Each structure stands twice: as C-alpha cells, then as structure tokens.
Amino acid sequence: MSRNLILGAALSSLVVLAALVSFLWTPFDHAAMNIPDKLRPPGGANLLGTDHFGRDIASMIMVGARTSIAVALVAVGIGMTLGVPLGLTAAARKGSWLDEVIMRGNDLVFAFPSLVIAILITAVFGPGAVNAIIAIGIFNIPVFARITRGAALSLWEREFILAARVAGKGAARISAEHILPNVANLLIVQGTIQFSLGILAEAGLSYVGLGAQPPTPSWGRMLADAQTMVSFAPHMALIPGVAIIVTVLGLNLLGDGLRDWLDPRIRVART
Amino acid sequence: MSLLEISGLSLSIHAQPVLHGIDLSIAPGEIVAVTGESGSGKSMTALAVMQLLPGGARCDGAIRLDGTEILNLPESRLCALRGATVGMVFQEPMTALNPVRTIGDQVMETILIHKAMSPEAAEARAREVLDRVGLPPERFPLARYPHELSGGQRQRVVIAMAIALRPKLLIADEPTTALDVTTQAQILDLLKGLVQEFGMGLLMITHDLAVVAGMADRIAVMRHGEVVETGPTRHLLADMRHPYTRMLFQASGHRVDLPPTRTEEPLLQVENVSRDYRLPRRALFARPGYHRAVDGVSFALDRGERLGLVGESGCGKSTLTRAILGLEEVQSGQIRLDGEPVFSGHRPNMRIRRKMQVVFQDPYGSFNPRHRVERLITEPFHLLEDPPEGPERAEAIAEALEAVGLRAKDAAKYIHEFSGGQRQRIAIARALIIKPELILFDEAVSALDVSVRAQILDLMAELCRSHNLTYLFISHDLSVVRTITDRVLVMQAGRIVEQGETEQVFSDPRHPYTKSLIEAAPVLPDPEEIRRSQGHV
Amino acid sequence: MLRYALKRLLSLCLSLIVASVVIFAVIEVAPGDPAAFMLGVNAQPDTLAALRAELGLDVPKLQRYLAWVGGMLSGDFGTSYTYRTPVAQMIADRLWVSLPLALYALALSTAIAFPAGIYAAARRGQPGDMAVMGATQLGVAVPNFWFAMMLVLIFAINLRWFGAGGFPGWDKGLWPGIHALTLPAIALALPQAAILARVMRSSLLDILGEDFMRTARAKGLTRRQALWRHGLRNALIPVLTIIGLQFSFLLAGSIIIEQVFFLPGLGRLIFQAISSRDLIVVESVVMLLVFAVISVNFLVDLAYAAVDPRLRART
C-alpha cells in the first residue's frame, strides 16, 4: 500500500467520520443562533469559533460534511448509473449508429459550459441541493460513459471475450459478466475523482447561492457568508476552505493510491 | 583480442538476482547466439552490455567492450559508446520507432548525436545505410513515417539506425520473432551480410534453435540467469553436454505420434467463403472501400481428421476461424457443420455452435482474470439447453481438468496462479468440457516456450487418442503443423493456394508460395549428421 | 486531411443545432418575465403588455427560436431586453475582457505546468517529483474562488500590490489592462496548471516506457536528449486535449472569478443576464460558449494531426 493510499484513506475517512458522528452528536446545535456571541475566534467554548450569527462553526463543518458528501455521492451515483451502461452499450455496439449517437451526445454535454448550465438549471428549477445534484450529476454521465467505453473497447479486443462469444453469450451478458467486473477498478478510481470534483462543484454552486439552501449548512455557503468578513474574521473563510481542501485532497490521494494499488496500468481522465 | 568480454557478470534487480556469473566473449566478425527459454536472462545480458538496465539494477563482474571496462563508466562516456561502438536492434519493430518523426530523421540522429559528420554528410550516410538494408530511395524516401512501413521494413530501419556509424558490436535481441518466416529469412540474411561486410561482432539473442544453428559461429545456452553451456555451434550441437541443452534441442524438434484417422464422414464444409472488411471512407460521400480478408475459400474437414492451416501473418487465418465459429457473418459462401449452416438469417446458429470450440493463442489474455477456473472452463455450458448442475457439473469440471493433466482441485484457483503452459491446458479443458465435435486451434502453441510447446503437442496427440478429436490447427509455424496434422491448407492473401496430405505438401510443395515458405523456414540440423560430418564418434 | 476536417465540421454543425435547441428550450422554461423585471413592482398591466410587445416577447416560441437562430446565422444576435443594445456588441465588448483573461490564464497555466510536469517526469520517484506532485495535489484541491478570495486579501487589501479588481479598459493602455487581469488570471490558472502538470507528467512517463525511447537511448542519446527529442512531442497529444478543454473552461468557467474581481467579462454578463431574465443575452452567450468549446475541440483535433503523422495519413 502506498503512502498516497494511506494518507488519502485517512483524510477521507476523517471527513466521513465527522459526517457520520454529526448525526449523533455535534458540539452545539449547528442551527442555533446566538447573535450576541457572533464572530468568536477559534478557541474557547466554540472550538472553531462562531459565525456571523453566533453559530458554532465546528458543528456546522460537521453537518456540512454531510451535505457535501451526500450531494457529491448522489451526483456520482447518477453519473455512474447512467454513464456506465451507456458506455458499455456504445462499446458493445462499436461503430454502429447507437455508438455514434451516444458518443456525440457525450461530446455535446461536454461542450456545454458546466457552471453556466448548472446556474441555468438552478435558475429554472430553483436553487437547492437536489437541483445541484442534478446539475453536477448530468456532467458526470459523459465522464463515466466515455471512460467505460474506452476501457470496454480494449477489453472487447481481448481473447477471453472472444471465448465468451464462442460460448454463445450475447453482448449484454458479456458486458455484465466480463466487461463490467474488469472496468470496476477503473470506475472506482474515477469515481473517487469525480466525487472530489463533485465536492468542489457543490462548494462552487453553494458559493454563488445555488446549492443547498439554509438552514442546511454547506461549506460553500459558509465560504460565501465569510466572504465579506475575511478581513476581520478570517477563521470563517479559512475553516470551510481547509475542510474542502482536506476532503478533496484526501479523495484525490485515495484515488491515486487506489489506482496504484488496484492496477497500476489503468489510466484515469482527470478533468 | 575479443571485442566484447563479459566475465563473471552478475545482476540483480531490486535485490532479486537475475544473472549469475555470466562469461561470454565475442570477437570481431563473429556471430554469437544466446539462446534459452523465456525469462532465462538473455535480454538482461544484452541490456547490461548497453548499460540500459531497468531501474534498481545492480551489476557485478566485468564487461569489457573494445578494451574499455564499461561497468562504472560515467553516463556521458556510455552515451558516447552507445550507437557508435555498439548498436542494438530490438524485438518489436512496430514500436521501436518514434511514430512522429521520419525515418530519415531517426537514422540521421544516430550520426548527428555523435557529431560524427556534418548534417549533409549524415543525410547521405543515412541514405546509404537505408539502401544497404534494402530500402531503396525510390520507394523509401527519407521523409517517410514509420507507420507507412511494414513490420519487416521497420525492422530494417531499426537495423539501419544501429549500423549507421558502423559500430564494432551489434546486439540484436530477438530481431525476427515478430516477423513472418519469409521476412525473418531476409532479415537474418541481412544481418549475416553486414557482419561479413563490416567485420562487426554480432550478439544475437533468440529462443529459436533452428535460427541459431543456421547462422551463429558460437552458441551460449542460458537457463535461470546462467550460461549452462557454450561453444562453437557445430561442436555444441554435436555434443550437447548439458541435459538442458539436450532437452531444449529435443523439444524444438519435437514430433508427436498421431493416431491414425478413423472415419471418413464429412464434418465441416466451407464453400466459397469470402469475408470483407469495410475500410474507412476515402471522401465524405464516396462509397467506402472494402478489404477482402478471406477470398473464395473452400475446403472440407472430415470427422476425426486433423487439418492444418498455414500462412503468413495477416493472410486471413483468424478471420476464417471467426467465420467458421459463426461469430461474424460472411459476405458470400456457406459454412456448414454436420450439414447445418453455422450462420442463418443473420444470426449465429446456436445448435451448431455447441458442436465447436476454440483455443486461442494468448494464454494470458484468453481468460477473465476475475473468475475462478471452474467458472472459466464451464463458460461453454451456456451453449447447452440443459447444462449440468451440482455434482454432475463438478464431475464434468474434474473430468475436463484431469483430461488435460491438471487436478480437479485446481478448479478453485484463479488464472494468475498458473503458468503459461498450464493456462493453455485450461484453455483446452474449456474447449473439451462440452465434448465438441470440432476444435479450432488458432495459433494455440505459438506463444509458448519450446519445452512447454512440446508438452501441449503431446497432450493433443493424447487427446486424439482418448477423445477422437477433430480439429483445425492454425499456425504460421510449419514444423508444428507438420507434426500435428494429417492434411494442410496453405493460405496466401485470403486464398487457399495449395492443399493436400501434410507430408506430401511439405516434401513436394507445388505452389511457389508454399515453396518460399518452406525454404524460408529455418530447420534444425540433425546432430547425428553434424557428428558424422565432423568425424566425432 | 481534408476529408477528416470535413467530417468533423459536419458533426460540429450538427452539435450546434442540437445545442441551440437545448439552450432555447431550457431558457424558455425558466420562470421570470423580463418585462416584469424591468418595470418593477409598481408596473401596471398595460405598461407590461406594451413592453412585452416592444421586446417581441408576445410571438410564439417556435417563431422566436427561428428568428433567433436565423439572426445568429446572419451575425445578428438580437437586442438585449434590459440594455436595449445589440447583443453582438455587448458580447464583443465583454470578449475583450474574457478572451484575454482566458488566454492569459492559459499561458500562465502552461508556463507553470510544462516545466513542472517535465521536471517531475524526469525525476520520477525522487524528492523533486514528490514535491511537485504534492503541490499539484494541493492545487487540484483548492477551490479557485477561495483561492481568489485569499489573493485579494493578501495582494490587494494587505499588500496593495494590485487593485482589488475591476478593469480599466484597453484604451487606458496595455500595461494597466494586464496588471488588472493578473490576479484573476493567477486564480484561474493555478488549479488548471496543477491538472495540466499532472497530465504532462503521466503522459511523459507513459512515453518514457515506450520501446522507441529505449531505441533512442541505444543510439547514444542521453536521458534528457531522448526526453526532449522523442518524448515531448508524443506526450503532447493527451496534453493538447487537456489544453483544449481548459481553454473552454477558462472562457466559460470564469463566472465566479469575474464576480470576485468584478471584471466586466462574459461570465458576469451571463450572471447578470440570468438574474434579470435577459433571455436573449443568456441564449446567445451560452450558444457562443458552446460554439467556442466545440470549435476549440475541432481545432485540437486538427492540432493532433499536426503533431501525429499517423492521424494525417489515416484521414
């Protein structure tokens, strides 16, 4: 196991742990306002200080981890459940019109400026976590479709697939039995990377006010709230910023580590 | 004085010993062949001479090249030696050239990097060596890119690069393994000619004893990182003191004892089959072109008969296999098994499919690494309407595994736990499990070491006896086809150019193509004969 | 080559048509009436109707779509609802900020990423490599808007080396313009540079393992010579893809950064236009961005062919 994997797993599980613990316990009620106690610096009763409404930042970070993880996880889930079958289908029908349609569709989604579309989606359907998930999820679909197709295509050239065809198995069955398990590693690795990108995207959307709505805490919105206060309450910006960086860093390291660990040869698209 | 003097060379990679006390020397104008099975350390020996070893490698001992001790030489001095004093040719011509630079550029680079001459002179020299390796300027201008050349032509470019500065020593690591027999013969001739002409020393690495016998002055046999036997070619072949050398030699010329054919009833009928591949369109609205990979092929295969199919790479052998298996639709003609078409109404005919199985070339790539052996070899059960279940299934698995010389309990293992030869046995077990009437072997032994190959061929003969197999054996290796088949088809550019009883075709080829194939194939000399001619006892 | 270009061009046009339909449909269902927005809370129904007629909002959607597409084909992007000026003019003005910013950021990102990636690849596994890779991991993880906030805090508010944002206009001279774009360009470029450096490194490492690199070494090239002469150009292919993607990202994705630095660029235009329901502006800008992405990809594909002779031949 590489250092990347250990460090990545440690950082990621720290965040996940914080999120899970927040269901049972947080230092304070994350939503409880205490305006006279606003903008307390870290240390003292509030370990990480308080925000502009006097809420406990440590508690908000913990509950915010929940939001980030949930949004990114579901968005990756959407990307995988739709993208992977599309990629498998395209690979199985390589060169056919179906392949062509799927791949051109992918290119098209890629061609849309994602942030702008995310803003449009939230403008149409209103801001909120669910719409943020959809907006992020849509852009995950082509990523997974493309990577699945690429890996599946090279697998289709392998002799064991030919052997399965000789055994009379159809494309769907071969895709499920032989292709999918062999691209699983790749998908796990890409999944962690998309997951980290999802967390960044959620933060970005929340930052412009289109992500999770109050009172659900969200790291991106905490940053947005902190914006005007950086100069006199820098902890309000630093803490959520560090939380995002730690999570994304952890997930990326985990992805890299997993890749090296599972299969050093697979390659991952990173954009 | 020798040109290259390796003494007591030991090598370890990440503390894993790879070579132990290698001694080897080459004189100017001498061809020394290093042979041995896969993994015996041949390539590492060559790379040690170039000092291009993989990371983590440590060398002990001494390598003197043209009087200079090269171990411990600084990198800059080594760079000055490489390409100028010693040149190297690698096995894979397809990937040994930089795809984005012209061949002229790449040949000239050898010259320019050593500042041996002015760019104009270098260009002239590049032209000259390309000429010398058989790439005349009319057809092969310097501005060509590697992808515009065939494998054999690329290998010539690589050789031209290696000899551009007339190095004193040329190292060739399996230079012809990836090539056709006819191309191989040409390249070997070319190398021999160059040695004579320039008085170079040639260190030639090959696992093919027949090639070795035909061209080397001296042979070194390697095993597990050691040189087990070395000597002048004729002496060594006549004596063969080391049992390993003897085993290697015997395995190379291994002949099996095929039982006679019993029935005469036709099983497979291929009638006038053609298969086209669509080429990319040349212009936007132009009609796409077609490449005819199989062209009007007809033949029949009787029950119990063993048929061979030989031909150069790309002549359409595998395409024909896929057509017979009903995996792809053919553009014209009919393929019938047991009287029924394998492909009907644009769909493969499943009833017929279950009467056929196939064994592929690559023992590493033909199994899903994520499944256990039991699942791997029972995959053909999918073809059956009512596949065996429970104990019946376990019995079938055990039977198939035991038939190929493995144990029933191997069923629970994963494929990576087996060696190449064992994997090929598992591939045969997979083919046998539904007791097919016809098995297609597509280059089934080409990737194996000679000794393993001999075992698999024996196994096939054994199975013929016990299971009365009918098979189509596809290979580019004539000697193998000769021993394992009754009848043979010779294929060239998608057409069958000659067919007949195996022995007869080989001893008295009619078609010029068959003749050239047989002539080009290197033959293993008969040690008896060498002994007699040399006056040994 | 020509055939290849033509085929790509055809699929480009097709993509644009589909994109225009999608954009129009999505934007048309967005709630919010531009006329109501413009007239505010005290507007009276007849005033509203008058304005809607003036803006051409009362004609059927299909007709509006066709007019919009037709207009764009002839270079007429329509007239902004709120600003009442030609959209083409507005876009052109904003492009003068966004395009230089994107190019500046791209130049910065390549200027950082190439040396870093090559350095790391050449020193694979050594401390130098680890340091570069660690830095890129961090670079990928930092949200660019947060980074921008920190840049403003440090360089504009505390050190006062740069203005906090805003754009003086190119007519005030080249230098003030570049100066004003520097912090935003850095904020945009660093995360992109981190990604690019990683791609550069891994692509180079892939190439370093290729047979022809060994051939080059056998000719007597040093490791460095082999890397520069044979590695780089081959490694460029995946890097080009990323550069292409990044350019479009920088052009479109700078919305937040333009907001933080109050630059009058395309990103801010689109943000304003969405909030004021200036539908025609939104539609045209999104379409333009999609067009930019698609054509950049097209150019990247053509650039491949320039780098890789195999592609030139196949086509």
Next chain:
Amino acid sequence: QEDITVAMQLEPPHLDPTGAAAQAIDSVVYVNIFEGLTRFQGDGSIVPLLAESWEISEDGTTYTFKLRDGVTFHDGTAMDAEDVKFSLDRARAEDSANAQKALFAGISEVAVVDPLTVEVTLSEPNGSFLFNLAWGDAVIVAPESIEDIKTAPVGTGPYTFSEWVQGDRIEVTRNPEYWGDQPALASATFKFISDPTAAFAAVMAEDVDVFTGFPAPENLPQFEADPRFQVLVGSTEGETILSTNNKQPPFDNPKVRQALAHAIDRQAIIDGAMFGYGTPIGTHFAPHHPAYLDLTGNSAHDPEKARALLAEAGFADGFETTLHLPPPSYARRGGEIVAAQLAEVGITAEITNVEWAQWLETVFRGKDFGLTIVSHTEPMDIGIYARPDYYFQYDNAEFQSLMETLNATTDPDKRTELLQQAQTTIAEDYVNGYLFQLANLSVAKAEVQGLWANAPTAAVDLAAISWAE
C-alpha cells in the same frame, strides 16, 4: 482634485429613468443628467427645480408652473413648455413603459400656455402631486433626443453623459452650459461593483472614492476605525418587512399573524443581518417622517405569547410555510434569522432563495408564497395597503376609505392624523411582520464633502459634492 469615482452595487440596465423601475438609473442620472419640475433634497424636502414657481387653483386641481428661463438641453436645444408637455404626456400615455405610471394617473390634461408656462389639470385634488413630480420617473426629456435616451441620455442637468463601459462604469462630465451654478467636480465616474467582498476590497484599496449603498454593513467598523475613510449612516425610505400572504391559510387568521409578529426578535435581526444598522419599526412607515408613530411595542419579541396565540388559533404544533428570499443580504441573512426564530415557536419556514425576476413572477405577481422579506423603498408608500390585489393581499375596506380621505386632504395636521391612524390600523391588524427601516450606508474618503446621508430617493447629487482642501 476635480474628479471623483462613485461606486454603487447595481449597474443601470439603461439610462432612461422614465422607462424602468431600476433604482440604479436614478442613482446615476437623477439631478445629474436629468432634472424634473421639482426635486428631492437630501433631507427629503421638495424644492422647485425646472419650475421656478407654481400656482395651485383653489380647488386644488389646476397647477400652473412657471418654468426657469434659459435652460437648455445638453444637445443645445432649449427646454420649454413643449418639452414639459411632451414628457408628462409620454409618461401617462397608453403605451407608456413608465414603471410608475400611477404617479401621473391623476393628470387629465397638460396645456402649454406660453413657452415658459405650463398648466396641468388634475381630475381630482392630489395632496402629493408636487412630491410625485420630484420622482426620477417624472424628469423632463426632449423629443429630439428621445430615440437614444437609453444609451445616450440628454437632459438639462449639471453633468453630461460621456461614456459607458458596460459591466463596469459610466462617466459624466461637467456641463459648461448649465443654467445654475457650476458644480465643484469637473467629472465623475460611476463604478458598478455588485459583489460585497469586491466592494470592500475596492474601497480599502482606494480604487473608489465613494461607495453609496455599501452592501456589507459588517465591514463598516473597519472603515470607521480607519482615518482614511468616513462612514455615513442615514436612513432610506425602505421599510423592511416580513411580508405575509394575508389570503393564504393560516395567515388569513389574524391570530397567526400576531403570533408571527411576537415570534420575531427585531433587534437580533438588525444585529445579525445588518450588524446593528437599521431602526426597528412597528408599522409600515419611515421613522424619520414627522408623522411616524413608534408602534414596536405592539409586537414585542415574546415567544411565549406567540406560542400561546398559535395554540389559540389551532396550531399548537406549529405549521409549515415557505419563505422566499430575494438577493439582497438584508433578505437572505434576515431570512435565515427569521426562520430560526420562527422555528423556536414551532413554525417551519422553508427557505427558497430567488432572483428578483423570479420573485416578481412567483411572489409579487403570482402571489404564490407564504412569507417573504423585502424592503419597500418607495417614499410614502403606505397606500399599498389600500390595494387588495397587492401581493400581500390585505383587504380592509376601512383602511381603503381612510386612504381615499387622505388623498383628498391637503391640510398638514389633518394628514398627519390620518397617516397615524393608518399606521395604527395595519400594525394592529399585523398585516406584515415589521422589521426595520433600511439604513443608508455610504463609505467615502475622509476628504469628500457634501454627500447625502439619507436617501429620500435613489440619487447621487454630484453637484453637492466637493473635496476638502
């Protein structure tokens, strides 16, 4: 120093103050480029501008304006009675796009008596007619230049329009032909910075000289502590209220609305959302107005009482509703606090952040909301409570007739009495939750003089501004 850079949050969509509701237009052009017959002064009083004087007929329906002589538009044409007639007729025309068309509703005829005299006839007396004419929507424009007014405004003011870099700034320069005194500043740049952080940074970095309507009250203490800057805290006409949909159950029940009022802690909202800037109000009326009544005691923070009232109304376990929040931070931040306070008495308010366009469509026109927070920035706008179709849908016949009486009344004392009666009525009906009067926050370099502290209307009166020596 003769130039100044004035920053503000919003950029005007165009520069025709008579063609859109956007206050940003007035901020740039009002009394700088365009002038009306009357104008607001910094203290909210109305003084003559292009009208030198006027006479009001006995019955209060005919106004005869005497125009100032020698006034020219920036294009050199003279400003005369024809232009006034044109402007007023254009504003009240059938197809007018004037956002405040109601201001002109009472005009029945505008007649030119001679080039410097105009007679305006009203269909009935209107006590606030002169006040109405001071609005930016009533400025005098010329028919010659009306075509391009949106991008190249031509008015009679002390400054002429020179350049607009869209998305960034507008520049104006002193009008040497101005009829009045030459202002101190030769030129001015209006810069538009919507992002509060950027606003703070821009002021701190001294990129701008003045920031009017500074969007981040949290940063003001820093400016106050810094000798380079001055902070002006004044009042606006903006009553910030928790608007309640009076027709939507359970808000149709006055008890529920009363509970709402007692659930809210105004001071916490002012401290939390506005960092202490803002005056608590108990009714829909500006505290700086002489007729203002402090009715905050009527809806003091009392969660116990709120819970009791809810129980009385049959909502002992609370209920769920929606809270739509438009973009300004008073709404977004205030909304979060309000939601938390409501949660304490058992009311779950689901927050939805909306853009203005969406707010107008769903809340204002669609009336599809439970609660919303918005600042009503029009001066003297208690009249909206007399409009049952207004988005919060308060329908009280008594109040409506009260307003009618008020409109017909010109006697100041009588008016004050009526206004106070109106304030009490809506406060006791708990029509909306009354939060605070929005403060007018400006930051400027310490040397800048003459800035308006209060904002009776959206305006930056450049002519009043100068640099201290």
